[in-house]
Amino acid sequence: MDTDQRAALIAEINVGDELRNFKESPVGRYLLGRAKLYREHILELFRQVSPTDADGIRKLQSLSEVPELFENWIDEQISAGEEARMQLSDEYEETSGPGLQ
Numbered sequence: 001m002d003t004d005q006r007a008a009l010i011a012e013i014n015v016g017d018e019l020r021n022f023k024e025s026p027v028g029r030y031l032l033g034r035a036k037l038y039r040e041h042i043l044e045l046f047r048q049v050s051p052t053d054a055d056g057i058r059k060l061q062s063l064s065e066v067p068e069l070f071e072n073w074i075d076e077q078i079s080a081g082e083e084a085r086m087q088l089s090d091e092y093e094e095t096s097g098p099g100l101q
Contacts, residue, residue, distance in 0.1 A: 001091045009084040016081015019074050035067035 001009075022028040042064045049056045 006088065006091075009088045012077075012084035013081045013088070016078045016084070019077050019081075023074060023078075032071065035070050039064065039067045 023032065042060055046057075046060050046064075049060060051057075
């Protein structure tokens with residue numbers, strides 16, 4: 001693994017760690033809570049919209065994706081950081097195995 005690849009993996013790890021910390025922070029919990037409330041609000045609007053209101057339904061479908069996207073972006077990057085950590089760990093083990101220490 002070259003230096004650029006290693007640096008990219010370390011960056012992935014750092015961003016994943018920062019987002020994990022963000023999720024556990026007061027601001028992160030607040031925003032994730034707001035996303036949950038927003039999802040519940042959109043669901044209530046779905047219940048109220050007329051089944052013949054195609055434009056209203058389309059708008060609500062589009063809006064309903066917002067909190068899920070927000071949560072997914074965070075979770076995807078945390079997973080990418082974990083994968084990068086495993087990759088870097090595997091690389092370290094391969095280059096520092098028995099007889100190479």
